Amino acid sequence: MKDLLIRSIPYNGEAYPEMVSHLIEKYAVSHRIDTLNWKAFPCKPEVGFRIGYHHDEIWLKYEVREKYIFARETRINGDVYKDSCVEFFISFDKTNYYNFEFSCIGTIHLGYGAGRENRQMIDPDIIRKIGISSSLGNMPFEERKGDFEWDIVVIIPKKTFVNSQATGFKGQKAFANFYKCGDATSEPHYVTWNPVLTPNPDYHRPEFFGIIHFE
Numbered sequence: 001m002k003d004l005l006i007r008s009i010p011y012n013g014e015a016y017p018e019m020v021s022h023l024i025e026k027y028a029v030s031h032r033i034d035t036l037n038w039k040a041f042p043c044k045p046e047v048g049f050r051i052g053y054h055h056d057e058i059w060l061k062y063e064v065r066e067k068y069i070f071a072r073e074t075r076i077n078g079d080v081y082k083d084s085c086v087e088f089f090i091s092f093d094k095t096n097y098y099n100f101e102f103s104c105i106g107t108i109h110l111g112y113g114a115g116r117e118n119r120q121m122i123d124p125d126i127i128r129k130i131g132i133s134s135s136l137g138n139m140p141f142e143e144r145k146g147d148f149e150w151d152i153v154v155i156i157p158k159k160t161f162v163n164s165q166a167t168g169f170k171g172q173k174a175f176a177n178f179y180k181c182g183d184a185t186s187e188p189h190y191v192t193w194n195p196v197l198t199p200n201p202d203y204h205r206p207e208f209f210g211i212i213h214f215e
Contacts, residue, residue, distance in 0.1 A: 002194045002210035004031065008170065009059065011051040017133035024061045024153075028052040033086075033180050035192045038201050043189035047086070047180040053169045053214055056158035061087040063151045064104070068185040070143040071105040071136065075175065076124040080109040082184035090165050090176040090212075097175075097206050098122075104150055105140060106132040112163050116204035126162060131155030143185060175209035177190040178206060 004129045013019065028050035036044055045066035052059045069084045081087075084104040091097035099119070101109040108127050111119035134152040158168065178193035181203070190201040194210035 004210060004212045005215060006058075006169075006212055009053050009054045009146055011054055013021070015054060015057060015131070015132055015155055017155065020022050020131075021151075021153045022060050022157055024050045024052050024059050028059075028061075029123060030063075031178070031193065033178050033191050034170045035195050037192060037196045037198070038190060040078040041188060041201065043187040044191055045180055047191060049086070049178055049193075056168060058156040058169065059175040060088060060154040062102075062199045063149075063150060063179065065149045066182075067123075067147065068143055068145055068182065068187055069104055069136070069148045069150065070182065070185045071103055071107075071140050072142070072184075073103055073107050074140050076107070076127050077105065077109050077111070077121045079083070080107050080146070081181055083107070083180045084185060085180070087181065087203065088154075088176065089179070089206070089209065090174055091206050091209060092161075092172070092174050094175050094206060094209075096163065096165070097209070098161065099204070100154075102132065102152055102154060104134055104136050104152065105138045106134045106152065108132065110160070120163075122160070123160060126160060129157055130160060133205070144187070161178070172214045174212050174214070175206060176212045177203070177209045179203050
């Protein structure tokens with residue numbers, strides 16, 4: 001099981017995606033999402049992520065290089081996983097977890113619960129408080145083939161975790177995994193940070209989350 005330290009990022013100004021992108025590049029280490037768990041899906045895009053926190057916000061930046069990009073979903077809590085997508089699953093109690101899913105144009109899906117079934121979708125008004133910016137913009141498009149590099153910056157405020165009682169992130173221990181997928185692309189892929197030991201692709205498995213520590 002992997003173990004990751006999330007550093008506190010020093011900054012006193014307003015957090016907006018362009019500044020977060022710069023600061024997280026400066027202060028946060030890059031980690032790879034490069035574990036292939038299922039032989040039936042050998043496609044492995046190049047994916048890295050950086051994560052840090054600032055007071056009551058989690059900051060994330062993903063950097064992706066892949067051959068196919070696809071962005072059709074525009075609905076909050078829609079089928080984001082079918083598009084070119086990166087994901088962040090986190091649990092504060094090792095049972096219930098939040099599944100943050102971000103398409104390559106910044107469409108967000110966010111649920112909460114103890115497993116894949118009967119998940120509680122977080123209120124779209126809460127989700128809109130998440131700051132997000134993609135280098136691909138925010139307009140949908142059909143699949144494109146080539147050699148594409150894109151990045152996405154996400155600012156997750158503590159108030160997003162509506163079912164958790166944590167007063168802040170400092171000193172917290174949690175459990176998480178980071179993913180890349182694209183179910184409806186010409187090369188469906190399921191790549192993870194921490195290994196997932198299931199017969200078929202399944203990201204909704206908190207028993208395979210790694211450990212994260214907030215500095």
